[in-house]
Amino acid sequence: MLQVALMHDKSIAELRGDLDARVYSSVELTRHYLDRIARLDPRLNSFITVAEEQALAKAEQADRAIAAGAGGPLTGIPIAHKDIFCTQGLRTSCGSRMLDNFIAPYDATVVGQLDAVVLGKTNMDEFAMGSSNETSYYGPVRNPWDPARVPGGSSGGSAAAVAARLCAAATGTDTGGSIRQPAALCGVTGVKPTYGRCSRWGMIAFASSLDQAGPMARTAADAALMLQAMAGFDPRDSTSVDTPVPDYAALLDADLHGLRIGLPKEYFGDGLDGGVAASIEEAIRAYEGLGAEVRKVSLPNSPLSVPVYYVVAPAECSSNLARFDGVRYGHRCENPKDLEDLYKRSRAEGFGAEVQRRIMIGTYALSAGYYDAYYLKAQKIRHLIADDFRRAFEQVDVILGPTSPTTAFPIGSKMDDPVAMYLNDIYTIATNLAGLPGLSIPVAPAAGMPVGLQLIGNYFDEGRLLNVAHRLQQTTDWHRATPPGFE
């Protein structure tokens, strides 16, 4: 059946058209994806929970809604959610033993707003702390382009599942690069919106001033449809911003003549792999061909973004993870001697090594006598980093650079040195510190592995970012490549 064979290569817009025209049903489409997951995911380990029964029930409901003309933009479209989003009735583990037994009693706001068919929950670095999806309690995720390599993290499962066509699209979260970097390493499109654009209600908190939910898909056009549903003010999230959501799809085709693209000199220096640099250069030439004007800018405080992040994020996480104490939900140790033992052993047993490291660093940075030297100092430098971007955006419309300094590295190669792992985030972190939107799209591969190009925009300029990404995807084919074995 030719139609069935091509379903997983179709865009969300094409699937929407086919479902509405009853070319096939959401149940058939969902079964198709569930079959692919059963057959192909053992190679990747990208799913923690596959929700076969619930997905098919939702697909049936979707087919009825479509038949009644009462469907929404994503009704009946099978997607996957990073296992950090609460999904009612489904395990929501956050990649951790601490929440292995946690069945979420409610849906996160963005889950409800998407209202799609949920195939399952994707694997991730534990509590979103990692850049390689190697810290998950459920084992590492493998890159569909080379199973001996990491998919990136922390949204590694979502990135791998989208690249391998195991779902039409997926959600991720990005605190220091966790959507953009795995998107780059797996060759897909991933968007981190402006801080406050998407609701964080029901999204398990890592670092409250940095976390953002965002879409991961194979094209900017698909990501735009996903973001349209995910964005918007939510009174339940006190950090949600009450700003109208533009029509992202309507902005996609705008012409790029006169667009001013800034290249930060700090993102093109030492540490950037030559193959990655060459692919980025090729894409810059393509943008010039589309009429954009490229100029150099400087973000002088960039080198400080990694140290600042590794104070701010652990500090905020140490506070957010204090709620996991064996009392109301999650893992509880056996036979606690007293309350202190209950807390200490439940937490030591429930959390993996990287999470414990970050809680410890965060606790230290916030403790009496150290708060000023660490947390307050970091927040001041954060201000300087945001000011660098503000000045740059006086001269350019978007900022362009590599998403990651290298392509995907071998599984296990950076686990001995936490600091080496942290440097993977060097180009993405500043965007979170400033609260700006950013995205990653695939450009030409280097030595057979995907390369991501990052675009950073001004506050709430996601529409422009998606437009700039989409225009490249209209004239190049890099985003269409399929990992061998996953056709």
Next chain:
Amino acid sequence: MGLLRSDVEKIAHLARLAIAPGETARYAQELSQILDLVAQMDAVDTQGVDPMAHPLHMIQRLRPDLPSEPNQRGRFQAIAPLTEAGLYLVPKVIE
């Protein structure tokens, strides 16, 4: 910046994390490595710079102090490890 094992024990207690005695040395080393990374901040002059807690300099939005959600205690306690009569049970705190 070298953390001592006693520092690690103090931090672990504040964080309510049980650390096995054999692991204190490893933690001291790993945490010290991270603090070495973070020490790069010392070179920056931040005199007169305001700390930035929120990317958009927002302030906490408030709402009327009126209940807006139904009481769902039973539903939320269904997933708790140990409860009784609407209470969460823990080992005795007061002797």
